Amino acid sequence: MHDVSFVRHEMLSPQPAPASQVGPLRWARENLFSSILNSFLTIVSAAAVILALAHLWPWFAHSVWHAGSLRECREMIAQRWGEDATGACFAVIRDRWKQFLFGFYPSELYWRPTLSFVLLLAALAPILFSAVPRRMLWFSIAFPGIVYWLLWGGSLALPICVYAGFLVGMLVHRLVGPRFGSLLALIGGVLATLIWWFYLAGPVAGLLETILPFLTLEPVASKRFGGFMLSIVIGATGIAFSLPLGVLLALGRRSGLFIIQSICIGFIEFIRGVPLITLLLVASFLLNIFLPPGTNFDIILRVIIMVTLFSAAYMAETIRGGLAALPRGQYEAADALGLDYWQAMRLVIMPQALKISIPNIVNNFISLFKDTTLVAIIALLDPIGLVTSIRADSNWNGIVWELYGFVALIFFICCYSMSVYSKHLERRLRTDHR
Amino acid sequence: MTKIKAFIGPAVFLTFAAGAATAGTLGDVKGRDVLKCGVNTGFAGFAYPDSSGRWQGFDVAICRAVAAAVLGDQDKIEFVPTTGETRFTALTSGEIDVLPRNTTWTFTRDVDLKFTFAGVNYYDGQGFMVRKDLGVTSAKELDGATICVQTGTTTELNLADYFKTQGISYQPVPIQTPAEADQQFLGGACDAYTTDASQLATQRGTYPNPADYIILPEIISKEPLGPVVRQGDDEWADVVRWTYNALVAAEEYGVTKKNIDEMSSSENPEVRRLLGTEGDLGRMLGLDADWAKRAIAANGNYGEIFAETIGVGTPANIERGLNALWINGGLQYSPPFR
Structure with missing residues (x-):
């Protein structure tokens, strides 16, 4: 009988950490989704931010910088973006x-x-x-x-x-x-x-x-x-x-x-x-x-x-x-x-x-x-x-x-x-x- | 303690410019070669600075005419913006010489506050504006309504009087400026907005959907607005009063900014006296013969000023109504120049 014992001669090459433990994913899990309550709050806040941006963005995107009056602004916005579009009149x-x-x-x-x-x-x-x-x-x-x-x-x-x-x-x-x-x-x-x-x-x-x-x-x-x-x-x-x-x-x-x-x-x-x-x-x-x-x-x-x-x-x-x-x-x-x-x-x-x-x-x-x-x-x-x-x-x-x-x-x-x-x-x- | 001096420092930078001692306002104005005119901080059509910083508007035109008559240049004016609360102190303390700031002529202001109203440049009345979908068609239906009203003005008092006589209640929402009123009213903070009818029309014209708002038929007050001066300086009051009368008379006799030079040699003796071709009315006023001519040439006669600043076709879009000349069924009437 003989004992065969195996000893590994070379080091294992390092593996990357599991995806859930590194980078943004880990950060998100720790900071945003650490518990059910936190996950819920995160989703609600994200929805609120997105909603606010969705309403504000067109206002900025449709902004007018060259106009002589508010009426002109409104006309230009209506002309470019349609009748119901809202837009900022930064011309003022x-x-x-x-x-x-x-x-x-x-x-x-x-x-x-x-x-x-x-x-x-x-x-x-x-x-x-x-x-x-x-x-x-x-x-x-x-x-x-x-x-x-x-x-x-x-x-x-x-x-x-x-x-x-x-x-x-x-x-x-x-x-x-x-x-x-x-x-x-x-x-x-x-x-x-x-x-x-x-x-x-x-x-x-x-x-x-x-x-x-x-x-x-x-x-x-x-x-x-x-x-x-x-x-x-x-x-x-x-x-x-x-x-x-x-x-x-x-x-x-x-x-x-x-x-x-x-x-x-x-x-x-x-x-x-x-x-x-x-x-x-x-x-x-x-x-x-x-x-x-x-x-x-x-x-x-x-x-x-x-x-x-x-x-x-x-x-x-x-x-x-x-x-x-x-x-x-x-x-x-x-x-x-x-x-x-x-x-x-x-x-x-x-x-x-x-x-x-x-x-x-x-x-x-x-x-x-x-x-x-x-x-x-x-x-x-x-x-x-x-x-x-x-x-x-x-x-x-x-x-x-x-x-x-x-x-x-x-x-x-x-x-x-x-x-x-x-x-x-x-x-x-x-x-x-x- | 030495540091306390660091604070007193600027106090000594004061400009203790001792004015010419009590020479009367006319003398003061001539002496300093600039007219100090109290205006609204911002009132569409009546007083506002344009983008180059030049003050414009119906009220401002009165000051320009006075400056042109007294100093020969309609731009020799220092405009002092005033609020509803600061305007009378500014006039009493001598910070301004004349206050053409949509100020209502009332008994107490004339008698008790010791002011003199030099005329009525705009006859107005207080009205109510409501949203159409409120379903209200008369001010009498406003029981329990919240009402936006500017503080420190006669509108506030008229409102209280009217609701008392009607035996109904209301909830005032105090505001400072017409701009603030727009925000509160459009934002739904008050059911109704009350102020002078002319202003209601002006403000409604700037709303995104003017047709959604109606002005109720009741006019609950008389609001004769006019330029104010300090009581007890009749010489100066005469200058302002007759400069204003000159503008009205000029409209009556057809003297305009354009034809004023030809009209100087007019056959009409009243026009000749007005424009200084004949007689010496200017000297009696302490001015020269051409005073009225310059006042009219500055921005035109009363009708021209009205049409240019607040009349039909401008954003304010106000009919002459009570402010038509007496010969056209209005109340604007100048005593004779003789």
Whole structure:
């Protein structure tokens, strides 16, 4: 007898996994058809999507881009696709896109808002991305003045004088500081700036204007602002100013100084307790009546101030949440290092608190940007207001989806970019180990 | 605290353009060389911006005529869009000089709100529109109906009055703009839509199937619409009133945009006074002799403006009706120019 044992000498060639365990099939089984309920839900949702697309697709496929009026659109669609066909009339967007972008801004001056927008991106770059050289931040600081000059026109002397106010304040702060202590220096600096702005800036600007007449652009009344330009002006300014103001309010609310704390709490609670529309109506009506006759306080500036204040109150609470989330040890550690209040806030507390608050801050920004459409209530022609007036044109009377859809699309793009950026920022600032 | 200054910054960018102190509106308008005109944010046929951003329409034409008369150029206008709620504040606060925004002349607006109506450029009345398949043939059958009505307007009050006197109930669906009304009404959010009859006709004309909707026979209100100015500035009110009268008179005497130059040398003494060939009516108004001539030349006489913006054949397709000249059985009537 002999034992024959067989040992395989060569390896089996690898076989592909069963079809049900790889690729899209496996993915589908795991994600879409993992149980009877899930399979059922998948089929129902798929049917809903297909149904929606089946109805929407012809509307897009039959769209008309070249027509002078809705009637023409309807005729062209009927002619090409049959009497009962429905189709989008995007010709209205083609006809009015300049109005959507610039409102009633004089068409020969379109380069000014366009340039402002490009500069906006340049000014945002160093704030948004750490790879951009830090020196660019100086441009970001100068940017609001430049844009004011570009959009509203007039002399560059006015923005220069407003900026000079900060210099005056800093100068006084430096001079007073060593002799009378930091609190008096702060008060002196703020007072000096205010005095400069209210009493000296005007005459100095007038003087500068006569010396530098070539720095004057043709003025454009803010009544002519409209469309997305208006939304972006209000939204971007509101966003830029509400964050620092919100930080100050949040710090003030947590401050031990009674007066500062009461002022901040009073401000935050009052503004949060009032709907934005009310504030806009105040800006539009009450200020008009209270201000002495003849004064013309630019309506868009009034709106920007109200939107900024409104957003700052919410921002303050968001940031206070971040501050509250920090362990007490962080404050104590900062004190133990011998940092004074502002140093502790700047170097230890705020970076952490702001990081925690990023999702909420961006949430605030997005809702602020969308809230800019509320200005349609006070008859400013933002994109929504423009839709109303375009629809009153007898050529386009009766058109709905195309216009509102276009506005929605642009708003979605803006808001989604903000959201994507916030995700990027969260990833970049993540310092913990997970 | 230094950052707070960053916020105060823009507040100082304010344009504190102190206007010429209380020289009267006419003086102000001449001084700044631009007329501030409050218009509807969008009202088919009456006020809307065209694709080049130029405001057009029946109401807008009044402003253009005034600007032509006072400033010599019908485009020296700053248009200020206003809503039903913002229009009166805008006028009171001096944000606008004249408000030709389909505003109904009522006792309280004239007396209590301290406005002056410089004329009636359009005689209107409030009606109801319903879907045909609702089976309603009279407003009296609308008991318990949901009704779309624009807030902050006289239509809202008329509606309440009418249903009260009829002893029937209704459910209001408040809307802001005619465009919103279209959406609500076509979408079935309300059984009936009520507003000025002219506007009902205009809006119905834009629906995909206009024949599916009917306008009920009841007209429940008088709606004399006209340009409004602030009370207490009679000089300015006269300018607006007589500019408007000039347009009506021009239609009566057959003065049109085309023949205005020949008509200046007309034999008719009234036409000669109107066009400044004779007499000095313009100077009495604080203007020059050619004021009315420029106003008429801008967009034509009342009839021409009507025909071009809202008349039969335009999308609005409105008959002259009450707005015909008095000699044709309507109510448009200008006092004599002498």
